[in-house]
Amino acid sequence: MGSRRRSTLRVLGCALLITLQLAYIKMAAAENFVGAEIANIERLLDAERYADADSKALLLLEQAYQQQKIPADEFLSLGVLFLNTSRFEVSKVVFSAALERYTAKGALSKMALTLLHLATSERHLSNYDSSLAYVHRAMSIAQIERDDTLKARLNLELGTIQQQQGKIEIALEPLKQALGYFRDNNMPSEMSLSLLHIGDLYSTLNQTSLAHTYYRDALESIEKANDSRLLGIIKTRLGALLLKTSSPSQAIQSIESGLKHLDVTKDVGAIAEAKMLLGRAFVEQGDTSKGRKLLQEAMAFAQSSGQLKLMQEGRLALARAYMKEQSFELALAEARTGTIEARKHRDLRDQISFLSLQLNAFVSLGEFKKALDIQSVIQQLREALLDSENKSAIEGLQAEIEVIRQSHTLEKLEESKELALAQAEQEKLQTTLVWSISLAALLFTFLIWSRYKQRQQTIILRREVRQQTLTLQEKNEELQAAYRTLEEVSLRDPLTSLYNRHYLESQLPGEIRRSQFSSNQSTDTNKSKQDLLCLLIDIDHFKRINDDYGHIAGDKVLASFAQVLKHVFRLTDLIIRWGGEEFLVVCRQSNREELPELAERCREMVASTPFDIGLEKPINITCSIGFSLLPPDRKDDFEMAWERTFAVVDYALYAAKLSGRNGWVGVIETLNNNENKRTPIDHKFNFTGSRIATSFNNVASIKWPDNLD
Numbered sequence: 001m002g003s004r005r006r007s008t009l010r011v012l013g014c015a016l017l018i019t020l021q022l023a024y025i026k027m028a029a030a031e032n033f034v035g036a037e038i039a040n041i042e043r044l045l046d047a048e049r050y051a052d053a054d055s056k057a058l059l060l061l062e063q064a065y066q067q068q069k070i071p072a073d074e075f076l077s078l079g080v081l082f083l084n085t086s087r088f089e090v091s092k093v094v095f096s097a098a099l100e101r102y103t104a105k106g107a108l109s110k111m112a113l114t115l116l117h118l119a120t121s122e123r124h125l126s127n128y129d130s131s132l133a134y135v136h137r138a139m140s141i142a143q144i145e146r147d148d149t150l151k152a153r154l155n156l157e158l159g160t161i162q163q164q165q166g167k168i169e170i171a172l173e174p175l176k177q178a179l180g181y182f183r184d185n186n187m188p189s190e191m192s193l194s195l196l197h198i199g200d201l202y203s204t205l206n207q208t209s210l211a212h213t214y215y216r217d218a219l220e221s222i223e224k225a226n227d228s229r230l231l232g233i234i235k236t237r238l239g240a241l242l243l244k245t246s247s248p249s250q251a252i253q254s255i256e257s258g259l260k261h262l263d264v265t266k267d268v269g270a271i272a273e274a275k276m277l278l279g280r281a282f283v284e285q286g287d288t289s290k291g292r293k294l295l296q297e298a299m300a301f302a303q304s305s306g307q308l309k310l311m312q313e314g315r316l317a318l319a320r321a322y323m324k325e326q327s328f329e330l331a332l333a334e335a336r337t338g339t340i341e342a343r344k345h346r347d348l349r350d351q352i353s354f355l356s357l358q359l360n361a362f363v364s365l366g367e368f369k370k371a372l373d374i375q376s377v378i379q380q381l382r383e384a385l386l387d388s389e390n391k392s393a394i395e396g397l398q399a400e401i402e403v404i405r406q407s408h409t410l411e412k413l414e415e416s417k418e419l420a421l422a423q424a425e426q427e428k429l430q431t432t433l434v435w436s437i438s439l440a441a442l443l444f445t446f447l448i449w450s451r452y453k454q455r456q457q458t459i460i461l462r463r464e465v466r467q468q469t470l471t472l473q474e475k476n477e478e479l480q481a482a483y484r485t486l487e488e489v490s491l492r493d494p495l496t497s498l499y500n501r502h503y504l505e506s507q508l509p510g511e512i513r514r515s516q517f518s519s520n521q522s523t524d525t526n527k528s529k530q531d532l533l534c535l536l537i538d539i540d541h542f543k544r545i546n547d548d549y550g551h552i553a554g555d556k557v558l559a560s561f562a563q564v565l566k567h568v569f570r571l572t573d574l575i576i577r578w579g580g581e582e583f584l585v586v587c588r589q590s591n592r593e594e595l596p597e598l599a600e601r602c603r604e605m606v607a608s609t610p611f612d613i614g615l616e617k618p619i620n621i622t623c624s625i626g627f628s629l630l631p632p633d634r635k636d637d638f639e640m641a642w643e644r645t646f647a648v649v650d651y652a653l654y655a656a657k658l659s660g661r662n663g664w665v666g667v668i669e670t671l672n673n674n675e676n677k678r679t680p681i682d683h684k685f686n687f688t689g690s691r692i693a694t695s696f697n698n699v700a701s702i703k704w705p706d707n708l709d
């Protein structure tokens with residue numbers, strides 16, 4: 001008997017071991033699969049088969065979503081691959097997936113790193129607002145984590161964004177902060193990159209000798225680190241500077257030497273930038289056809305990777321080349337397109353450059369009236385630019401004045417300290433003299449001295465207390481920022497940025513109490529805006545969208561759907577992603593009579609909005625809505641009121657779906673005396689009667705769920 005039990009146990013043990021091993025092998029196989037796919041994608045990128053690499057990466061992402069298993073670290077490194085090959089649209093999508101996963105896991109450091117990469121991708125695509133938003137989110141995490149290296153890297157990115165936005169003076173501050181940190185911590189590559197960007201700023205400001213010094217420093221710092229990519233970039237920037245000081249042949253030499261370094265690295269983005277510069281240099285030297293060829297090559301790359309800034313730079317150079325060749329009409333066409341693009345992106349400097357070109361072309365064509373018109377537009381733009389630069393400069397000056405004021409105060413303090421010391425010395429001499437005369441004088445001097453000492457002690461103590469208070473304040477602010485970040489993470493749905501049901505649960509009891517209190521307080525005349533309204537909205541046949549176009553397209557529809565809801569409802573209404581493709585809206589300070597109008601506005605807006613899912617044509621969708629007054633009948637406690645309301649709107653939504661979708665059904669209010677026949681909803685929720693509204697023919701045509709059984 002005993003031996004049989006032992007052998008049964010052994011068999012069970014073996015089975016468990018095999019199951020565990022199989023699960024492990026399955027997991028390892030999935031990871032190996034992702035790893036192998038990423039290696040394939042890397043090979044495609046190396047072979048410059050970008051379109052194939054893009055679609056393979058998106059497919060991999062889709063599969064990961066379907067299996068609901070996103071290996072965040074692998075996707076982070078995949079994103080970096082795309083970022084380094086200037087495929088910014090794809091890198092954005094891949095980083096977003098990794099960020100979603102890291103956010104769910106609460107991995108703060110990884111979140112911050114991914115946010116930084118997202119900021120870089122958005123910057124290259126000239127989406128500066130999003131880029132800045134990502135940097136600020138990452139910065140608050142770096143603060144919580146006290147990660148100074150990350151802070152410095154974020155400052156470097158921040159300065160680069162501001163530089164590209166044309167905010168030259170403002171950009172200098174974060175770049176110098178980053179440089180200081182990298183220098184103190186002996187990080188040559190990062191230091192060199194910061195020096196390079198500061199050099200760029202001075203070059204934009206036409207302070208060429210300062211720019212040259214920074215570029216030289218950047219070169220010196222990188223030569224030790226032997227980083228070909230940076231070496232190449234710095235040499236091309238030096239070339240750009242030489243071009244400014246009108247030495248095209250020297251510029252060509254420097255850029256070509258830079259290109260040699262870059263060719264080894266296969267950094268296609270940096271190579272395109274260098275080709276752009278080389279093209280400009282050839283145009284400047286007079287070899288316009290060679291220059292134009294290089295410019296067009298670089299512009300094609302800028303277009304394919306969505307880099308507007310680079311595209312505009314190329315367009316400007318191309319227009320100048322046409323001017324040199326006296327092809328004024330062609331130059332005019334390029335300059336016009338450039339002006340329109342620059343206006344679209346509110347880039348004043350670019351607008352002025354392109355308009356100046358148009359001006360020259362019109363003068364050359366003898367069209368002086370047009371030239372004069374353009375001249376006055378340029379003048380206005382220059383004033384606007386001066387205005388915005390003045391504002392930045394004034395801010396900078398104010399900061400400088402504050403620093404000078406502080407240093408003056410310190411100097412004064414120092415002087416008074418020296419005076420005090422001299423006085424003490426004199427007193428000491430006198431004391432010695434007096435001491436030799438009488439003991440009483442000695443005692444008197446001792447008293448003065450001890451009082452002076454006491455005062456010193458008090459000053460030191462006060463300073464320490466002030467310091468401690470400051471540190472405490474800083475800690476308090478950091479803690480509050482950390483709380484705010486954590487609250488954001490747990491109360492928002494990452495896909496649509498709408499609040500989730502946890503948020504509703506935290507807000508609703510207060511709202512219900514407030515509504516009940518104000519409707520008890522108010523007279524009949526001002527009761528009109530005291531109701532709470534509840535609408536449950538569900539996208540029709542959403543599963544088909546996932547099945548037909550894929551999960552990523554489904555996600556895009558959900559995100560755009562949330563935007564439509566924000567248009568339909570007021571800022572003060574609570575819009576919640578209830579789950580999947582279901583959304584719940586609670587309207588405050590409303591009147592129950594508004595319910596049908598609101599539901600119809602929402603239904604109509606959704607049905608008439610085209611939803612872009614990345615295909616050639618947008619798709620159309622519809623939604624169904626169930627609604628009710630909140631609460632529909634008795635003024636119960638919060639739990640009862642909310643449970644009953646949700647059951648009613650859910651039932652009404654189900655009825656809307658059964659009655660044909662793309663419509664709404666709901667309860668405006670319940671009635672104490674009922675003259676009409678009770679509907680299935682009255683029976684279901686024990687209402688004496690109710691006022692029902694619907695978008696379908698009439699109340700009698702509604703197909704109620706219970707009628708089906």
Ligand SMILES: Nc1nc2c(ncn2[C@@H]2O[C@H](COP(=O)(O)OP(=O)(O)OP(=O)(O)O)[C@@H](O)[C@H]2O)c(=O)[nH]1
Nearest residue numbers: 538539540541542543544546551552554555580581
């Ligand atoms: N893309 C995407 N799909 C989701 C998400 N959450 C839920 N879904 C899908 O939404 C679909 C909901 O399908 P159903 O509940 O059958 O409803 P439906 O197809 O909209 O049909 P009706 O509601 O009856 O009109 C399911 O296929 C879910 O997988 C999400 O966050 N993203």
